[in-house]
Amino acid sequence: NAGVTQTPKFQVLKTGQSMTLQCAQDMNHNSMYWYRQDPGMGLRLIYYSASEGTTDKGEVPNGYNVSRLNKREFSLRLESAAPSQTSVYFCASSELGTGKETQYFGPGTRLLVL
Amino acid sequence: GNSVTQMEGPVTLSEEAFLTINCTYTATGYPSLFWYVQYPGEGLQLLLKATKADDKGSNKGFEATYRKETTSFHLEKGSVQVSDSAVYFCALLTGTASKLTFGTGTRLQVTL
Numbered sequence: 001n002a003g004v005t006q007t008p009k010f011q012v013l014k015t016g017q018s019m020t021l022q023c024a025q026d027m028n029h030n031s032m033y034w035y036r037q038d039p040g041m042g043l044r045l046i047y048y049s050a051s052e053g054t055t056d057k058g059e060v061p062n063g064y065n066v067s068r069l070n071k072r073e074f075s076l077r078l079e080s081a082a083p084s085q086t087s088v089y090f091c092a093s094s095e096l097g098t099g100k101e102t103q104y105f106g107p108g109t110r111l112l113v114l
Numbered sequence: 115g116n117s118v119t120q121m122e123g124p125v126t127l128s129e130e131a132f133l134t135i136n137c138t139y140t141a142t143g144y145p146s147l148f149w150y151v152q153y154p155g156e157g158l159q160l161l162l163k164a165t166k167a168d169d170k171g172s173n174k175g176f177e178a179t180y181r182k183e184t185t186s187f188h189l190e191k192g193s194v195q196v197s198d199s200a201v202y203f204c205a206l207l208t209g210t211a212s213k214l215t216f217g218t219g220t221r222l223q224v225t226l
Contacts, residue, residue, distance in 0.1 A: 004157075031212055033214075040218055041218060042118075042203060042216035042217055042218040042219050043158070043203070043214075043216045044216075045213055045214070048212075048213065050212070058213065090157055090158065092158075094212060098212075100146045100163075100165040100207070101207075101212060102148075102160045102163065103160075103212075103214060104159075104160075105150075105157035105158040105159065106157050107156060107157045108156075108157050
């Protein structure tokens with residue numbers, strides 16, 4: 001039982017390049033999330049998927065797109081990377097929202113945009 | 115909107131010292147409250163949670179009580195260990211779409 005897995009662990013991009021961050025969970029959770037973590041700012045929600053087939057914007061969606069490929073997988077795409085997107089990205093999953101559920105986090109992807 | 119304020123770090127303590135990390139929140143409705151911990155180089159993991167007023171969450175010697183009257187959820191531990199060195203995040207969850215709102219995190223460093 002791997003929980004939430006993310007690939008890659010680390011990536012360096014040049015400004016303008018594109019890439020997709022992959023996330024998968026094996027806990028049969030309905031909801032999945034993408035966060036970014038920046039120094040002094042905690043974690044901020046980029047996009048989330050409350051259930052398979054739905055996606056919604058979070059607090060900081062600009063410059064990102066997401067795909068909920070199936071119940072297990074939720075990918076985050078940067079179409080044209082910018083230095084402001086240098087961050088650590090975390091994927092998380094949880095049961096369908098009741099307002100009490102725990103979110104389970106992956107190990108993170110560290111992204112550097114030059 | 116929802117927000118979480120937690121004390122600035124870093125907090126440096128000697129082993130076996132008492133720990134308090136303050137957390138206050140602003141939210142509409144009745145949120146659930148969480149403490150997550152992030153060890154170096156790892157993702158976040160749940161430390162404890164409380165889902166209604168006056169509930170106490172506890173785990174690994176850490177405790178926090180959901181105080182609705184003071185909108186607080188302070189984290190405490192009676193005797194910290196070097197292995198508790200990590201970043202601690204206070205967070206709240208509201209029913210709408212289950213979106214977590216995080217505080218900025220408090221780094222704890224415990225020395226021998």
